[in-house]
Amino acid sequence: MLSALDKKILNAVQEELPLDSRPFAIIAERLHTDEETILTRLETLRKDGFLRRIGAYFDSDALGYQGTLVALRVIPEKLPEVAEKVNRFSGVTHNYEREGEYNLWFTLQTVSADQTREILHELHALPGVEDMLELPSAKKYKVRVQFRL
């Protein structure tokens, strides 16, 4: 299980990693420990499956991408097949099976409306897909994936 220090480390690195040559040394100082300990714990947390990654998160709009949320209603026996087809598109970053009247939800980022249209046209035509909702974002109020441990 997660120790008190592990939780502190995960909270701190989720918050933000400093843009500094030695970012983990800064985190270490804040948590009153040393850089070596931070690196060792993070590596262990990653191996144990608690830490997914440390990454840079960009505003996709600013990079010229447009994002949409898509919901599909798929007949249950076809769902795994459809989910795998959806996964093949590199612009699909999140794809979740959910309970409810629409059971497969994914996000799609592309560089053009044409590209989005083509991909969705192809997915809509898959066997087992009964309905599709395309819900492009109008306004982003929050994107902050942070879990307080």
Place this chain on the structure above:
Amino acid sequence: MIEEKDWRIVCALADGLPITYRPYAVLAKKAGMEEEEFLSRLGELKKRGVLRRVGAVIQHRQAGFSANALCAWIVPNERLDEVGTAVSHEEAVSHCYSRAPVSQWPYNFYVMIHAQDRKTCEEIADRIADDCHLGERKTFYSVREWKKESMRYHGGD
């Protein structure tokens, strides 16, 4: 505008940061520049809002967040900003967007809520609805993750 050198930085970051003493030095090498330039350009991108943040993403299910719900409401257009701003202050909320409704589906306000269990998740969603005077809610709990990865951007070439 994103300069060619900035695109090299974006691409070098596609696989995330290595867990090592000087992670940006490793990435700078990949991008073909000095660590100092890499960091100063990244800092500029941050100032401009192109970079949201550098940080960790945890496996939230593994860490005990097993109830993850996408909630949808119908919010009158003139109230979207007020409600969106209020909801974005909720710690349990990771994503909050307004979206254009479609004819067969009038829901225009979408919120991702994460909690340890469904009871807690429902309580949070109910409280949000109470606080913001929202009506009927559609709730979609995730039951399986088919894909979750970071976007790989391509550009500048």
